[in-house]
Amino acid sequence: MILGKVIGTVWSTKKDENLVGSKLLIVKQLGLDFKEKENFVVAVDSVGAGEGEIVLVATGSSARQTNSTKNRPVDAVVMAIVDKLDISSN
Amino acid sequence: MILGKVIGTVWSTKKDENLVGSKLLIVKQLGLDFKEKENFVVAVDSVGAGEGEIVLVATGSSARQTNSTKNRPVDAVVMAIVDKLDISSN
Amino acid sequence: MILGKVIGTVWSTKKDENLVGSKLLIVKQLGLDFKEKENFVVAVDSVGAGEGEIVLVATGSSARQTNSTKNRPVDAVVMAIVDKLDISSN
Amino acid sequence: MILGKVIGTVWSTKKDENLVGSKLLIVKQLGLDFKEKENFVVAVDSVGAGEGEIVLVATGSSARQTNSTKNRPVDAVVMAIVDKLDISSN
Amino acid sequence: MILGKVIGTVWSTKKDENLVGSKLLIVKQLGLDFKEKENFVVAVDSVGAGEGEIVLVATGSSARQTNSTKNRPVDAVVMAIVDKLDISSN
Numbered sequence: 001m002i003l004g005k006v007i008g009t010v011w012s013t014k015k016d017e018n019l020v021g022s023k024l025l026i027v028k029q030l031g032l033d034f035k036e037k038e039n040f041v042v043a044v045d046s047v048g049a050g051e052g053e054i055v056l057v058a059t060g061s062s063a064r065q066t067n068s069t070k071n072r073p074v075d076a077v078v079m080a081i082v083d084k085l086d087i088s089s090n
Numbered sequence: 091m092i093l094g095k096v097i098g099t100v101w102s103t104k105k106d107e108n109l110v111g112s113k114l115l116i117v118k119q120l121g122l123d124f125k126e127k128e129n130f131v132v133a134v135d136s137v138g139a140g141e142g143e144i145v146l147v148a149t150g151s152s153a154r155q156t157n158s159t160k161n162r163p164v165d166a167v168v169m170a171i172v173d174k175l176d177i178s179s180n
Numbered sequence: 181m182i183l184g185k186v187i188g189t190v191w192s193t194k195k196d197e198n199l200v201g202s203k204l205l206i207v208k209q210l211g212l213d214f215k216e217k218e219n220f221v222v223a224v225d226s227v228g229a230g231e232g233e234i235v236l237v238a239t240g241s242s243a244r245q246t247n248s249t250k251n252r253p254v255d256a257v258v259m260a261i262v263d264k265l266d267i268s269s270n
Numbered sequence: 271m272i273l274g275k276v277i278g279t280v281w282s283t284k285k286d287e288n289l290v291g292s293k294l295l296i297v298k299q300l301g302l303d304f305k306e307k308e309n310f311v312v313a314v315d316s317v318g319a320g321e322g323e324i325v326l327v328a329t330g331s332s333a334r335q336t337n338s339t340k341n342r343p344v345d346a347v348v349m350a351i352v353d354k355l356d357i358s359s360n
Numbered sequence: 361m362i363l364g365k366v367i368g369t370v371w372s373t374k375k376d377e378n379l380v381g382s383k384l385l386i387v388k389q390l391g392l393d394f395k396e397k398e399n400f401v402v403a404v405d406s407v408g409a410g411e412g413e414i415v416l417v418a419t420g421s422s423a424r425q426t427n428s429t430k431n432r433p434v435d436a437v438v439m440a441i442v443d444k445l446d447i448s449s450n
Contacts, residue, residue, distance in 0.1 A: 001312040001313070001344065001345060002312070003310075003312060007177055007178055008176050008178055009175075010146065010172055010174075010175055010176075011173040011174045011175070012146070012170040012173055013171075013173055014170070014171040015137060015169060015170035016136060016137065016156055018155070019170065024146070024170070026122070032278075032296070040122060041091070041092075042091040042092070042093060042146055043091070046286060046343070047284055048284070051178045052178065056280065056282065056312055058343045060150050060151070060152070060331065061150065061151045061152065061330070061421070062330070062331065062345035063152065063345075064152060064343075065286075065288070065342055065343040066286055066343045069343075073148045073152050073153065073154075073155040073167055073169040074152055074155075075091060075152035076091060077343055079285060079286040079289065079344075080286065080294070081282060081283075081285065082280055082281070082282050083281040083282055083283055085280055085281070086278050086279045086280075087278035088278055088321045088322065097267055099265075099266045101262070101263040101264045102236070102260040103263055104227055104260070104261040105227060105236075105259060105260035105261065106227065106245075106259040106260065109259065109260065114181075114236070114260070116265065116267065132182070132183060132236055133181070141268045142268065150240050150241070150242070151241045154242060154245070161245055162242075163238045163242050163244075163245040163246045164181065164238055164245075164259075165181060165239050165240050166181060187447055188392075188445055188446050188447035189445075189446045190363075190416065190440075190445055190446075191442070191443040191444045191445070192441060192442050194407055194440070195416075195441065196406060196425075196439040196440065199440065204361075204416070204440070206447065220363075221361070221362075222361040222362070222363060222416055223361070232448065240420050240421070241331070241420065241421045241422065243422065244422060244425070251425055252422075253422050253426045253429075253437055254418055254425075254439075255361060255419050255422035255423075256361060271384075271401070271402040271403070271434065271435060271436060272402070273370075273400075302368075302386070302400060316376060317374055317376065326370065326372065326384070326402055328433045328434055329435050330420050331421045332420070332421065332424060332434055332435035333435075334433075335376075335433040336376050347433055349434075350370075350375035350376065350384070351372060351374040352370055353372055353373055354371045355368055355369075355370055355386065357367055358368055358411045
């Protein structure tokens with residue numbers, strides 16, 4: 001999964017009918033030091049993530065394994081909100 | 091999903107029989123400032139997107155989850171037209 | 181899908197039994213100006229593409245959605261021959 | 271598969287219900303000389319890997335082929351702990 | 361598929377139970393001039409490839425379409441040994 005930060009949302013009226021009601025989050029990729037990278041991805045929310053939150057994003061067919069995304073044409077889902085990272089000191 | 095802009099179409103007479111009738115869009119990847127990047131992808135249209143429109147593209151097996159793409163050999167689909175992006179100021 | 185140009189073929193005697201009879205094409209990735217990029221992919225032919233032709237390549241599980249590739253261990257298929265690109269002038 | 275080194279874990283209380291009990295490892299990608307690269311991935315543990323261990327990570331839908339990950343929204347799994355690499359001298 | 365060269369093997373005692381007996385090959389990516397690139401992938405052997413041999417590697421879910429890899433958590437398989445490349449002169 002990718003480590004990222006929710007920085008906004010995408011508004012879309014005209015979209016695949018199965019996506020009505022889905023929240024489309026803009027997620028910037030983060031380094032382990034929480035610095036934002038250039039890359040971003042648009043991901044469907046499945047855990048109630050809000051702006052500013054650190055999250056994990058699953059991509060590909062795995063993005064369709066949540067109740068909010070099953071059988072939908074989405075290739076990225078926010079499936080966890082991160083509390084903290086534990087990184088070994090050596 | 092990838093943020094992109096429809097900049098043209100691909101014409102193809104000789105293609106997989108399941109693709110007859112599909113519209114093949116050329117989509118340039120965009121940054122959050124709507125600046126075009128070098129990368130582009132050819133994606134099947136599923137929402138009636140036209141040239142100049144800002145769209146989302148789903149890739150991989152997720153691209154086959156629309157009525158226009160089911161069981162077809164396509165790995166990218168335009169599944170939403172973007173109205174606007176809401177990006178937090180901090 | 182990726183825009184590419186067929187520049188050759190791969191010969192292989194010892195391969196997965198399901199691939200016997202499949203033509204393995206070497207496809208160089210192209211820019212929108214038809215300039216060849218450094219990247220290339222080896223893809224199974226499903227439309228009778230020959231050397232020098234401009235094609236589209238579908239990758240991942242989508243590459244297995246043609247009659248020539250179903251259930252086979254291939255992750256790239258040539259599924260269309262390109263007649264021309266229509267790119268908007270603005 | 272990717273060669274990597276477990277350098278930490280991700281703590282997450284609010285996550286997809288199917289992920290409760292899964293251990294989320296932070297895995298840095300390694301070169302063949304075991305030098306850490308910049309890239310990292312968050313992967314579910316399926317073999318009891320601990321910090322500092324050299325592992326293999328499978329990504330995409332293949333990450334869901336273990337008992338710990340079946341039908342879950344995860345796109346990366348640690349599926350082997352590496353004892354050693356045998357690299358030919360020529 | 362990726363063009364590569366087998367340069368070694370990975371030894372692993374502790375791995376997913378479905379992988380017992382699988383040979384894990386280290387494959388360096390090659391250019392069309394057979395020069396080794398920096399990238400490498402660890403792939404399961406399905407055709408009896410040995411060190412020094414030029415091979416094709418299929419990745420993603422396609423890597424699970426051989427008898428040696430079905431339903432296993434592997435995302436790369438060596439599915440062909442390359443005899444030669446035929447590249448057009450123009």
